[in-house]
Amino acid sequence: MRRERRRFVRALGAAVGLALAGCSGGDTEANSTSTATGTATDTPAPTGTPSPTATTAATDTPTPTEKGSATEGESGIDDYLSGTSNYDGTVVDRTGRDEVTVAVGAEGNGGGFAFDPAAVRVDPGTTVVWEWTGSGGLHNIVAATGDFDSGEPVSGGAATFEYTVPEAGTWRYYCTPHRALGMKGVLVSR
16 A cells, blocks of 8 residues: 555656646746846746655655664654754653643644654653644644554644553654655654
């Protein structure tokens, strides 16, 4: 299923890139402006920036250190969250708590397309509650390892999803509709 989804995303990215390239070329009269001397100068047409679909999908594939010791898994957090605008390199420490909340649809990645905090450290046995803010449209939470999945994307400020951390480990997760925008998070437990 994931392989088919990746193929679809790659094909969609290629189609969007071709469509943008087709829109930006061709008719030079439409892209010309007149100057005070009466000669026409070409104004470069804007070009689209393709979204990083193929490379994002490849880096989100679980590795042998996805789940295991937190020390082992923390080494890849910076790489995994490198395209996440609200991640500053800090894993927020929420150890010593029975329940921890992560905002879904927080400000980041150009709108309500982030988890806050992007990376959080908890103890085994802690219940993590993801709470939708109501911003950014439809969201869901999917662990790259398949350990948890909130289901189909939903919107609204009343939606929540809970996961009780069973053991020490590192879980990389994302929002399916906004993964390419950088809506990803990491849950670390020691």
